[in-house]
Amino acid sequence: MWKWDYVVALLPKLLDAFLVTLGATLIGFILSILIGLIFAIAGRSAYRLIRWTVRSIVEFIRSTPLLVQVFFLYYSVPMLTGLAMSAFVTGVIALGLHYGTYMSEVFRSGIDAVPRGQWEAATALHLSKRKTWLSVILPQALPPVIPMMGNYLIVIFKETPTLSAITLVELLLTAKSEASVSYRVFEPYTIVGLLFLIVSLIFSYGIRRLEKRMLRRGHPEGGEKR
Template sequence: MWEWEYVYELLPKLLRALPATLAAAFGGFIMAVLLGILLAMASRSPNKFVKRATTGVVDFIRSTPLLVQLFFLYYSLPMLTPLAMSAFATGVIGLGLHYACYLSEVFRSSIDALPKGQWEAATALNLSKFRTWFAVILPQAIPPVIPIMGNYLIVIFKETPILSAITFVELLMRTKNETSISYRAFEPYTITGLIFIVVSLLLSLGVSRLEKRFRDKPAG
């Protein structure tokens, strides 16, 4: 039976875990964007070793489950190296590294779609590689894929429950803890599901408005 009195007592406790959940999602997203851009740039390197190494890393990470990567970073890495990270830092790095490999392909496709003349013009102006990338190529390649980036933000947010596997107290972990105390599962998991739905819908609405803004933006 659904007990509203228990719900009123439970809801504030669950909502207190929402900021940490959003922080992990946004932190992972920012890292995924920055690292994804670097991977996309490295995939176009004239150096064959750099290009092949980048492709190999991207393919390997995309081919292995995120949960396995998180376990390696949190449990195995400290045993192999002096490096030990908190559950939050591991979650952000794990999410960022995993989805950077997906976003790198998005950025690479957008870069490949630019007219060849842009590269030739930068060469004719004798621009350095740094200025070519950051003053000519990326400012044109990133705006068209901003809606796709927004969709990946939503995906990353929906993946945050997996961080409970490395003891990070996000929304799902807080729900499990409350369930273990009250021995009631119906209300906690239902409310958690509704919170995820509401936040995902709000993010989706924001992405849709951003997409409409860029679609309606006049050329030039």
């Protein structure tokens, strides 16, 4: 039976853990965007060694499980370097690095879709590489890939329970701990499932709205008709 008094007592703990989960998701997502952009741009370097190194790193990370990477960063890196990190910092770095490799492929597809004439026009105008990327290429490459970026935001959010393996007290681990003490599993896991569902739906709605806004900016006349 569902006990509301137990739910009321449980909610503050779950909401605190939910904030940790949400924080790890958003920071990890931002980090994945930065890493993805760096990998995508470096993968187009004129130097073969840089291109080969970047592609090797991307393939290696994409071909190994996130959980293994989390364990390596949390347990092995401190032993090898003496640099110890908290579970939260480790988890954020692991999420950002792992999904940054996937983001790099998303950005690569967007960059490849930019017409070659845009590159040639930037060269004809004697724009620097920095100016070419920031003013010409990225403004055209990023809007079409926003839906894919949004999908990875939701995936990262749903992957945060993996971080409980390194004792990060996120939402699911908190529910497990409470269930092991109270021997009640119905309420904690139901609330966790609802929170994941609600936030995922909010993310999906926000992504759709952003996509429509970007399309209206690209086609203002069509936007007005709709």
